[in-house]
Amino acid sequence: MNGIALRRAPSFGEVVAGHHDRGSLVVQPRMGFADPTVMREGLLATRDARASTVGTITLDSYTRVNDHQAVRHALATGAHLNGYPLVDRDPATTMAMLDGVITQQFPVQVRHGSADARRIVRTLLACGLSATEGGPVSYCLPYSRMPLAGAVDNWRQCCETLAAARTPDVEPHLETFGGCMMGQLCPPALLVALSVLEGMFFWQHGVRCISFSYAQQTNPAQDEEAVAALRALIPAYLPHARTHVVIYTYMGVYPRTPRGALRLLASSARLAARSGASRLIVKTTAEAHRLPTVAENVAALEHAAAAARGVERIDAVQDTGIYAQAKRLVDNAVALDEDIGRALLVAFAAGYLDVPFCLHPDNAGRTRGYLDNNGELLWQRIGSLPIGDLVDLPHSERMSSADLLNALKYVERRFDHTVEGGDLVLDAAHEHRSLISDHGSPT
Amino acid sequence: MTLDFVRAPLPVRRLSVVVTSLSSDAHTWNLVFLQMLLEEMGCRVTNLGACTPDEVIVRECLARRPDLIVVGSLNGHGLQDGQRLIGAIRGRPGLATTPVVIGGRLDTTGGSGGQTSALLLEAGFDAVFDGAAGLGTFRSLVRTLAVGSGAPIDVT
Numbered sequence: 001m002n003g004i005a006l007r008r009a010p011s012f013g014e015v016v017a018g019h020h021d022r023g024s025l026v027v028q029p030r031m032g033f034a035d036p037t038v039m040r041e042g043l044l045a046t047r048d049a050r051a052s053t054v055g056t057i058t059l060d061s062y063t064r065v066n067d068h069q070a071v072r073h074a075l076a077t078g079a080h081l082n083g084y085p086l087v088d089r090d091p092a093t094t095m096a097m098l099d100g101v102i103t104q105q106f107p108v109q110v111r112h113g114s115a116d117a118r119r120i121v122r123t124l125l126a127c128g129l130s131a132t133e134g135g136p137v138s139y140c141l142p143y144s145r146m147p148l149a150g151a152v153d154n155w156r157q158c159c160e161t162l163a164a165a166r167t168p169d170v171e172p173h174l175e176t177f178g179g180c181m182m183g184q185l186c187p188p189a190l191l192v193a194l195s196v197l198e199g200m201f202f203w204q205h206g207v208r209c210i211s212f213s214y215a216q217q218t219n220p221a222q223d224e225e226a227v228a229a230l231r232a233l234i235p236a237y238l239p240h241a242r243t244h245v246v247i248y249t250y251m252g253v254y255p256r257t258p259r260g261a262l263r264l265l266a267s268s269a270r271l272a273a274r275s276g277a278s279r280l281i282v283k284t285t286a287e288a289h290r291l292p293t294v295a296e297n298v299a300a301l302e303h304a305a306a307a308a309r310g311v312e313r314i315d316a317v318q319d320t321g322i323y324a325q326a327k328r329l330v331d332n333a334v335a336l337d338e339d340i341g342r343a344l345l346v347a348f349a350a351g352y353l354d355v356p357f358c359l360h361p362d363n364a365g366r367t368r369g370y371l372d373n374n375g376e377l378l379w380q381r382i383g384s385l386p387i388g389d390l391v392d393l394p395h396s397e398r399m400s401s402a403d404l405l406n407a408l409k410y411v412e413r414r415f416d417h418t419v420e421g422g423d424l425v426l427d428a429a430h431e432h433r434s435l436i437s438d439h440g441s442p443t
Numbered sequence: 444m445t446l447d448f449v450r451a452p453l454p455v456r457r458l459s460v461v462v463t464s465l466s467s468d469a470h471t472w473n474l475v476f477l478q479m480l481l482e483e484m485g486c487r488v489t490n491l492g493a494c495t496p497d498e499v500i501v502r503e504c505l506a507r508r509p510d511l512i513v514v515g516s517l518n519g520h521g522l523q524d525g526q527r528l529i530g531a532i533r534g535r536p537g538l539a540t541t542p543v544v545i546g547g548r549l550d551t552t553g554g555s556g557g558q559t560s561a562l563l564l565e566a567g568f569d570a571v572f573d574g575a576a577g578l579g580t581f582r583s584l585v586r587t588l589a590v591g592s593g594a595p596i597d598v599t
Contacts, residue, residue: 061467061518065494113469143469145494184472359471359492401479408472 011171032058032083051305163206179213183251189325351384521549546572
């Protein structure tokens with residue numbers, strides 16, 4: 001509606017960089033409601049939360065798979081949708097929903113999960129939005145049956161569409177989901193490498209403002225090492241892009257108790273603050289049970305912001321080889337072809353990139369991650385990954401279905417069933433460096 | 444000892460199982476777990492993965508003629524998508540009597556298990572497993588099928 005105001009909205013990357021320079025972690029929800037009135041309320045509540053925030057419009061899962069017939073049927077019959085159906089809403093409706101919501105300090109990002117986001121990208125630009133997320137590998141292998149080559153071609157077009165929308169007033173932003181993949185049991189070096197490779201793909205196809213994700217895993221010290229590796233690799237491979245790092249609060253099996261959920265959220269906020277990341281995508285206490293309400297999202301944003309406040313950035317991390325492995329994986333892949341998209345296809349076909357526990361037909365499926373006794377996420381098998389000289393593999397390759405279940409529920413178990421004062425136990429890896437607890441956080 | 448003696452000269456016949464998701468469901472950790480569990484029990488598993496369209500499931504099952512089809516679903520659309528799928532499977536003469544079971548989180552409420560199970564059984568599934576509590580029953584069913592087909596199976 002207010003087209004001029006929307007076009008003048010500052011770029012997503014610029015706002016995040018401003019907060020980062022002021023020492024403040026940006027927190028952001030996953031939030032999507034089918035009803036524009038509720039969606040607007042959610043965005044305003046996000047903006048008004050006691051935290052440095054940016055807004056999110058999460059799309060529904062029918063839109064994710066381009067089943068627009070199902071979306072229109074749901075809209076016509078009033079059936080439930082698990083997100084905002086951006087593509088099938090009239091852009092005028094979306095722009096009215098956003099009118100007065102977006103400000104100089106409050107940009108809004110569209111989150112979806114689609115291997116073919118071409119219509120989503122065209123529509124969000126038509127609605128005056130310019131920030132989204134995804135990637136040719138990270139939105140194909142975990143969620144889709146689409147051949148990787150198809151997703152690479154789709155995401156090339158998405159990048160080109162975003163790049164073509166750049167003006168002196170608008171700098172489109174794209175975040176890679178590569179640092180998450182299946183959410184669990186993918187050793188950090190591969191998450192870091194995929195994040196970097198997808199960012200390079202975005203850059204090659206014209207996107208100039210890029211964020212790199214890393215999803216919290218199972219061991220705080222290992223996560224800090226991984227984020228440090230990611231932050232070191234980004235300027236080496238993308239020296240001219242405007243970039244930042246975004247942390248996802250744990251994406252695996254989530255604690256079921258409110259207390260466990262809040263502890264895990266707080267530990268991810270500390271990870272982000274300590275490692276110098278700029279932004280955190282939070283999880284709520286409802287995560288293990290259902291889609292969160294607006295109030296639950298706001299509570300999560302404020303809890304995370306409070307947990308991050310005053311936490312000092314670390315200047316040194318352990319070196320267990322994550323940087324060297326990630327760099328090898330990236331170098332090996334980009335040497336395969338000047339075109340990053342083709343390089344990704346060749347690398348996956350040969351198993352030089354191979355995501356553990358991913359069932360997609362274009363993933364070789366010869367690698368496996370496991371948790372050691374300290375909760376460190378390590379390689380059990382590396383298949384054809386070119387890191388044989390950089391890792392010590394365990395003697396046993398055995399993993400039973402019960403072992404798998406145990407590993408998948410490791411974080412849930414630890415955070416739900418820790419005794420009083422257990423934050424010190426959870427952050428045991430840091431005890432020699434800091435003794436941070438939840439006590440300063442709101443309940 | 445006797446069993447080993449009898450079994451040893453016979454060609455190994457393993458219970459053949461197809462594991463699959465449903466058309467709108469992208470969850471795969473449940474499928475990975477089921478595959479490992481079934482392989483531990485001695486089954487030969489074909490895992491069709493995430494977001495599997497009905498026609499792909501029917502085509503793969505017609506080609507493989509499995510002893511058992513296991514459908515796992517967690518996104519809450521298991522009732523609708525499952526009813527549609529079992530209709531497509533039972534509509535093929537070659538698959539009319541193949542054991543087909545479904546399990547996971549099958550509706551959006553999480554509380555209407557009894558009714559959801561009844562509807563899925565009525566639609567043509569041979570068994571419905573609700574939540575992790577159904578795992579023991581699921582193992583028993585696999586063992587029963589294995590014994591019935593003469594396939595050796597790990598009963599530990």
